[in-house]
Amino acid sequence: MNGTRLVRLKDVLGRMGASRVSWSVTSIGKGSSRNMSGDSCEKCLTLDNMNPHIKVMEYAVRGPLVIRAGEIENELKNGAQKPFKEVIKANIGDCHAMGQKPLTFLRQVLALVTLPELLNDPRFPDDVKERAKIILAGCRGGSVGSYTDSPGIEVIRRQAAAYIEERDGVPSNWQDIILSAGASDGIKSVLKLLKARVGGQKAGIMIPIPQYPLYSASIAEFNLHAIGYYLNEEKNWSLDLDELVRSLKEAKDHCNPRGIVIINPGNPTGQVLTRENIETIIKFACEEKLFIFADEVYQHNIYAPNSKFHSFKKVMSEMGAPYCNMELASFMSCSKGYMGECGLRGAYSEVVNLDPDVKAMLMKSISAMLCPTVLGQAALSCVVNPPRPGEPSYELYMEERCGVLDSLKLRAKMVEETFNSIPGFSCQVVQGAMYAFPKMELPAKAIEAAKAKKQDPSTMYAFELLESTGICIVPGAGFGQKAGTYHFRTTILPQPDKLRAMLDKFREFHLTFLQKYS
Amino acid sequence: MNGTRLVRLKDVLGRMGASRVSWSVTSIGKGSSRNMSGDSCEKCLTLDNMNPHIKVMEYAVRGPLVIRAGEIENELKNGAQKPFKEVIKANIGDCHAMGQKPLTFLRQVLALVTLPELLNDPRFPDDVKERAKIILAGCRGGSVGSYTDSPGIEVIRRQAAAYIEERDGVPSNWQDIILSAGASDGIKSVLKLLKARVGGQKAGIMIPIPQYPLYSASIAEFNLHAIGYYLNEEKNWSLDLDELVRSLKEAKDHCNPRGIVIINPGNPTGQVLTRENIETIIKFACEEKLFIFADEVYQHNIYAPNSKFHSFKKVMSEMGAPYCNMELASFMSCSKGYMGECGLRGAYSEVVNLDPDVKAMLMKSISAMLCPTVLGQAALSCVVNPPRPGEPSYELYMEERCGVLDSLKLRAKMVEETFNSIPGFSCQVVQGAMYAFPKMELPAKAIEAAKAKKQDPSTMYAFELLESTGICIVPGAGFGQKAGTYHFRTTILPQPDKLRAMLDKFREFHLTFLQKYS
Incomplete structure (x- = not known):
C-alpha cells in the first residue's frame, strides 16, 4: 500500500515535471548505517x-541546487578559482539578503518591545513608543517573553481585522484572524484540517502549475492529492475556466476534490488577477464545493500600470449570496511586500465562514504549538498598523516604503525586457510579486543531454548556469510546467546594479549554452 | 475505518484518564452551519x-479550563463580582507572565540585532555588542529579516554544539544541531519521521503517564499509537524497568513500538532522574530498538540538593558501545530555565546517530517551512553562549540568573511543603522543572458528582477551584494518571508573595470542598 502511494505521488510530481534529484546524495553525507x-x-x-x-516531499526553492550554491560559496571562501566572485541567490524571495534595508519604523517598534527601557529614550519618535506600548499591554506580564493566546495577541488580531476592513471596505471579524509564524505555518494549519481520504479516495487540492512548492510539499506530507491546473502563460499566467473544469474532471476519477489554491499576485509567475478572473474562480469553487485557499502574501507588490490587487474576500463579499458565504482562508505575511522581513516569521490567516465546530478544531490544533513568535506578531502589528499621515514616523516610513516599491517596479520591467531580448526566451509581464518565470527554447541536444542525466532540461540548465556564473535560480521543474516547455524562476530582488550585471551574465551564458548544444 | 481509529484513540486517552470536555462547546460559538x-x-x-x-487531539494545558479562565478574566474586567479579584494562571510554565524579569544581557543582544544602529550606543556593554555582531555576521545581508538555513544560522548551531560539549564533556557535532521555533516544533519535526503503520500495525511511542500533552497531541495528529508507561509516584516519579517492560509487552499486541519519550527533569512531575535510572532506560531502549526522545528543556531547573542533571547524550556516550551508537534526539529551549523566554520561540534539537539518509530527509522536511524565527535563534545564541567571567555583562547576568533559580528553589520547597500539609494531599519532592503534581484523596460523593457530569473528578475539582478562587491549574486527567488516583499540575511560578497567598486560598478551598462533598 505504501508502495502504491509512493508511485502515485511520483506520478503527480512526474506530471508536474518535477526533477527527481535525490536529497540523499547531497553534502549531508552518505555511508550506510546498516554496515555498522x-x-x-x-x-x-x-x-x-x-x-x-x-520521503516523497520536494521543496525546490531549497533543494539540491541551493545546497550546491552553498557549497560553491564555501569553495569561494576557501580560495577556489571560479569564473565568478560570488553566488547571486536569485532563487528565493529573500529581500534583505539581497540588500533591501529594513523599515526604520518597524525595527524601532521591535527594539522597544524587546528592551522596554528604551521607551524612555528621547531618540525614538512618539508614534513608535505608542505602538510599542500597545503591543506590550497585550503581552502577559508586559513581556514579549510570555506566551500569547495561540491565535495571537488580541489587539494585533484586531489591528489586522481593521487593516482588512480598510483595504476591502468589507467587515472583518478579529476572531477570524489567526497569527502564525510565517504564512507557511498558517497555510499548513488550515490544509491539515482536511481528511486525507474521503469516500475511499484521497482528498484532492487544486494547485496551479506552476505553483509555489510549499503546496506540493505540504500536500505530500499530509498525504493529500495534488490536482494541477495549468495557468495560461499566453494570457499572462491567468486562470482559464476551461482549464479548471478540465483538470477537475480528470482528477475526479482518482480523488475527491476538496479545495483550490490560488496564488495572487502569482508566485512564481508574477501575474495579478483581474477582478473578472477572480469572480470566475469563485463561481467555479462554489459550484464544485471547494474550500478556497487565497495566498495573497504579495498584495502590496503590484507594478503593472493597469493591475490592481483585489482580495478574494472582497470580491466574494461583493458578489453577494451564495458566494459571500463560502469558506475561505486568506494568507498574508511580513516577509514580502515593501517590508521583506522574512526572518521575523510574522503572518496572519483570515478564515471566513468556517463551520463553527471546524473553527474550534482549528483553534485547538494550533494550541499544542503554544503560540507564534511574539516578535513576529509585533512585526505584523507594524505592517497592519503603519504610521498615519501627521504622525512623526510617517514621512520616513512613506519614503522607505515607496523607495522599495518603486525600485521593485523598475526591476520588474528590467527583468522582463532583458529576458524578452535574449534569443529563444519569452517572459510575461511581471505585474506583481517578486519573480519572473521566463520560458526558454532549448536545443534538442541539450534536452537529450539532460535526459541522459535523468534530469529535467530546466534543472540541467540551472546547474550549468550556477557552475558557470554563480547565478542561482530555480528550474521550472521545481514549480511544474507544461510538458515539453522549459522555464525557470528568478527573483527580481538583486539591487539594480547587481541585477543589471546578473542579467548581462545570464545573456552571455545562454548564448554559450546554445553554442555548446548546437 | 475512521470510526475504528477514533475509537482506538479514545481508548488510549480513556486509559490515560483524559477528560473529554468538548472543545466545540466553548466560547468560540455554536450554531450549525448545516441549517443555513x-x-x-x-x-x-x-x-x-x-x-x-x-478531532481527537487534546491539549489540556490550553484546554476548556483555560478558555474558561480567560472568560472569567473578561468578566472581572467588565465589573463582575467574584470572590476573587484576579485569575492566577498556574496552568502553564509562562515565567514572564508570572512576573519573572527578562535577562538584561539577552534582551540587549536582541535589541542590537533588531536595530543595528544601537551598536554605536555607548550605553550597551562591549560583550553585548560583540555577541550581536557575531549573530548579524551570520545573517544574509547582515539582517535578522533574512531567511537563514532551515536548521538555523551556522554560527549559532556551532555555539550550541560548544555548549553541549562543555555541559557533557562529550563531543557534539554542530551539524547535528537543528534550531527550531520552540522545542515543540523540534519534537514534532523528529516525531513525524516515523511511519504511522509498520507491518500492518500502528507505530507506537512510549510516553510517560503523567506526560506533557504535546506528546499525546502530536501522536494523535500523526496517527501514531501512544504507549503509556506509568512513572513511579512512590519513588518520586522515577522510571521503573518492570513497568517499562510491562507496558511495552502489553502494547506489542496492538502496535509496533518505535520510540520512547523521556522528560527529564519531569513535566508535570518535577523529578530529576538519577544517572543509574537513565542507564537502565538506555539499556531497555537499546534492547527494544527504540528511538530515544529526550525532552531536556528543564536542564537548568534543578533544585533538590542531591539532584544533578545528566543528559541522555552524556550517559549514552559514556556507556560505550553499543549504547553510544543509539539514535537520540534531545530537545532544549529558551522558554524555561532561568530565562523563561517562552514568547521568543527559540530552541534546538540535537539529533545523534541518525541514519544519514534519514537525517537528509529530516533536513529536507524542515526546509519547506523555510527557517525558524531569527530572533528566536538569536535568543538561543544568548542562552548557549552567555557572558563569561571577566566580561562586562557577567556580574549582572549571574545575579539575575541566580536570582531566578534561587527563588524557584524556595518556591519549589514552599509548594511541596504546603501541599503535604493539606489533609488528603501528598506531593513528591519538586526536584526540578517548574511544576508540582500533587495527589489528592477525593470524597466518594465528589467522585460520584463528577461521574454524573461525565468529567474526571480531577477536572471537576479544577473547575470548582477556578470558579471559587480564580486559581487556574491543570487537572491530572490532562496528563494521565493511574486509574482511581486524582492529581493536578500547578506551576511554582507565581512570585513568592502571590504564591503564598495562592496556596492559602487553595487550602481554604480544599477544606470547603471536602465539607461540600462529605
Missing part, C-alpha cells in the same frame, strides 16, 4: 521504515 | 468530513 560494526545497535529509523510522505 | 439558508453554499468542511486525527 557488530557492537552497534541496529538503526531504528531507516529509509525503508520511515514516513513515506516525508 | 437556501441561498448559501453548503459547507465544504464539517466535523463529519474533517481530519479525524485533529
